[in-house]
Amino acid sequence: MKRQVTIKDIASKLGLSTSTVSRALKDHPDISPKTRTAVKELAGLLGYRPNRIALNLRNNSTRTIGLIIPEIEHYFFSAIINGIEEVAYKNDYSVMVFQSNESYKREVINTQAVLTNRVDGVLVSFSKETNDFSHFQKLIDNEIPVVFFDRTTEELPADQVVADDYQGAFLAVNHLIEKGCKKIAHFAAPQNLQIGKSRLSGYHDALLKHNIHFRHDLVFLADTFETAKKAAHDILRKPEAPDGFFAVNDMSAIAIIKAARELGKRVPEDIKVVGFENSKSAAISEPELTTIDQFGFDLGREACLMLLKRLKEDDNSDFKPVKKVIKTKLVVRSST
Amino acid sequence: MKRQVTIKDIASKLGLSTSTVSRALKDHPDISPKTRTAVKELAGLLGYRPNRIALNLRNNSTRTIGLIIPEIEHYFFSAIINGIEEVAYKNDYSVMVFQSNESYKREVINTQAVLTNRVDGVLVSFSKETNDFSHFQKLIDNEIPVVFFDRTTEELPADQVVADDYQGAFLAVNHLIEKGCKKIAHFAAPQNLQIGKSRLSGYHDALLKHNIHFRHDLVFLADTFETAKKAAHDILRKPEAPDGFFAVNDMSAIAIIKAARELGKRVPEDIKVVGFENSKSAAISEPELTTIDQFGFDLGREACLMLLKRLKEDDNSDFKPVKKVIKTKLVVRSST
DNA sequence: TATTTTATTTCAATCGTTTGCAATGTAAAT
DNA sequence: ATTTACATTGCAAACGATTGAAATAAAATA
Incomplete structure (x- = not known):
């Protein structure tokens, strides 16, 4: 050099x-x-x-934000990164990206990497496998501000930014009911994730509002294209199949549509489907997917802004975690 | 802190x-x-x-790689980042991400940011607007190894990793011809990008091989969903419309399919369409899209490996740029 | 016991920048 | 002509870790 x-x-x-x-x-x-x-x-x-490195040493700050995220190759997360990078860029911060690939083990290593790299703050959306949060607690113990987004927990004293999952789910299911669905299935995310719980309870409460009995046997764990396709095939083959589906994300919803077509069922005539995310794919599927817009870009922006705010605070002795909820929106297309 | x-x-x-x-x-x-x-x-x-910062200062190295990329929110690029991060992770490097958002101006700023952050090396895929490469030359002048991927140039003495665009385009058009298309249009990328040129010439040569006359009026600049949709609408309405389309990326190809359906044309019966990328969306569109797999993950891996190799070299007095070409593959689905 | 060898440990400089305090020089005030 | 004030500039320590060379201690040899 x-x-x-x-x-x-x-x-x-x-x-x-x-x-x-x-x-x-x-x-x-x-x-x-x-x-x-x-x-x-x-x-x-x-x-x-x-020489920034010399300044880093002197100021004990790197003007760098660590980002720990399940997988980049997912529209929602890439939209979030986009929002984060935008805010970081405007405030002269740089972003270091660490993927957990939905692995708890790797996520723990990521938190260590973030520590050795001496980032000023960390943004986290944890993996599906994560049930223990002590590795994040270690970050907090080191007085590194942490903001959780999308996949969050109440167990740690940290800021959170989430989509209004409950509201989104409620809107989705309410919409299905208004469109005439009588028997609505829910393809859910793992219940260790808060988003899994919230969306399920939105589904539950929307049914309740319309005096539809909640049935455990209509809730399926299926949050990927593959698992959803398989589940949908099984379910749709049965005699008393549901006439409405609310999926926890767009990929699962699209899998349901694909399965329906393969079985000769028409969407939206025979069954109606609503997703969650409003990804590019939602606008591409045939029929185009009705879904809940999660505003990933805004969510990323807000998370990063929140973190930068924490970084500006000098005294954190009276730390009070803040939870920001981003409203979601029903996007009606031709799958309902 | x-x-x-x-x-x-x-x-x-x-x-x-x-x-x-x-x-x-x-x-x-x-x-x-x-x-x-x-x-x-x-x-x-x-x-x-x-304290990594102290070590950074002493060793004059940050074990960090800078990544300058047009937009994360694009399946192909996120796949590439995934590959890059994988290799970086395994070699104990961290990745800093900078988006150009297809803006030349911002890209220039990104190269400065990469310099101030004293990254050890840089991976670049430049923006559509970029015609002048002096900002990258500045990196090279500072003896920071640079590897270009996907969007590359021969103008600079730097390593490159690209998909075999020519071969991919050739395969795509050859396939269309074999499927019986007589009049094939090409939706191209800007010709300042090497990928734009290579794919066009692959299209050209495949026609030539089958003694089909190359016609300039069948080549259109349309590399986004919106521009492609509009162009396809115009073209398909004409009496002597093409019966085959080779699009420079999947989004454009899907836009063509959408336009065709809106105009009551059947795919693949009336027109056949081939894309380029093999994105998630390709498998989702209806009919599913025949496309060229660009192996973005592998491309990212190779680019990062190449950079790490350069970082290990201590003497670069006899630097010879290396160009690595990743073979592409035709993925046949129901749009042809 | 005196001397050499060997095993441990410390000193001090280095990486590039910042900053409180001391030191120098110059011009104004007495 | 002497003191005072002020404008400039330099010194040295600090950030945390590493490393060649010097210093000390302990053990081995004569």
Whole structure:
């Protein structure tokens, strides 16, 4: 690696001390106009750039945010990263990305990586496998601000940003009922995830509102394309199959539509389907998918803003976790 | 921020010098077994973690890779990031992500950010707007290894990893011809991008092979869903509309299918469509899209491996840029 | 016992920048 | 001409860890 131009180089070339150069570069009033311009000129000429690493060491801060996320290759998460990066960029922060790949073990390693990299703060959406949160507690113990988004927990004293999952689910199921569905199934996420619970309870309460009996045997654990396709096949083959489906995400919903078509059922005539996410794929599927917009970009933005706010606070002795809820929206398309 | 435990704390608590502690922690043979175990024990007790920032400064290296990418919210790029992060993770590197959002201006700023953050190397796929590469040249001038992927240029002395765009395009168009298409249109990417050129020439040569005359008026600049949808609408309404379409990416291809359906044309009976990417959406569209698999994950892996290899080299006086081409594959589905 | 060898440990510089305080120089005030 | 004030600049320590060279201690040899 080529040696970068340092403040020392400028100093010696000008016969000055490093302190003077340092002050000149940042317009310290003590420095005479002559030396200031001379320093700045030479700095420009040599292409001097302050060494961030040295500053990091001195200031004990890296202006870097760590992001721990299940998988990037998922529209919702990439939308969130987009929002995060946008805010970070505007505030002159950089983002380090760590994928857990839905693995608890890897997530623990990620938290360590985030620590060794001495990031200023961390944004987390944890893996489906995660039930123990002590690795995140360790971050908090190190006084590194943590903001959870989407996949969050109440067990830790940390800020949260989530979509209004309950409201979204309620809207979705309410919509199905209004469209005439009598028997509505729910393809749910694992119940260790708060989003799994909230969406299930939104489903539950929407049924309740319309005096439809909640049935445990209409709730299925199926939150990926593959599992949902398989489950939908089984369910739709039965005589008394549901006429409405509320899936915990778009991929599962699309899998249901695919399965229905394969079995010769028409969507939305025979069965109606609502997803959750409003991904690109939702607008592409045939018929186009009615879904709940989760506003991933905004969620990312808010999470990052919240973290930056924490980073500005100097005193966190009276820390009170804040929970921000992003309203969701029903997007009606032709699958209902 | 809580002060972290340092080597100094351990030293003073044990009545030793920092040098001894440092050596003890890394099993230096000079250190006596007694002190070594004592140091290690206390280090474990206090939860000592070496300060990476201090090491960064000393070693003038951050074990960090900068990634400059047009947009994360695009399946192909997120697949690439996934591959990159995988390799980086395994080699104990971290990845900093910078989006250009297809903006030249922002891309220039990104290269500056990458410099100030003192990353060890950079992976780049440049924006559609980029025609001038001097900002990347600046990275190279600073002796920061740069590897370009997907969107690359021959103008700079840097490694490249690309999909075999020519071959992919050739396969796609050849397939359309074999399926009986007589008049094949191409929805192309901007021609300042190498991928735009290569895919066009693959299209051109496949026609040539089958003695089909290449017609300029069958090539359209349309590489997004919106532009493609609009173009397809216009084209398909004409009397002598094409019976085959080769689109530069899946989104454009899906837009063509959507437009065709809206105009009452059947796919694949009336027109056949091939995309490029093999995104999640390709498997979801109706009919499912025949496409070229670009192996984004592998492309990301290879690009990162290539960069890491460069980082290991100490002497780059006889630098010879390497270009790695990832073979593509035709994935036949029901749109042809 | 004196001297050499060997095993441990410490000193001090280094990485690049910042900053409180001391030191220098110069011009104004006495 | 001497003191005072003020404007500039330099010194040195600090951030945390590493490392060549010097220093000390202990053990081995003569």
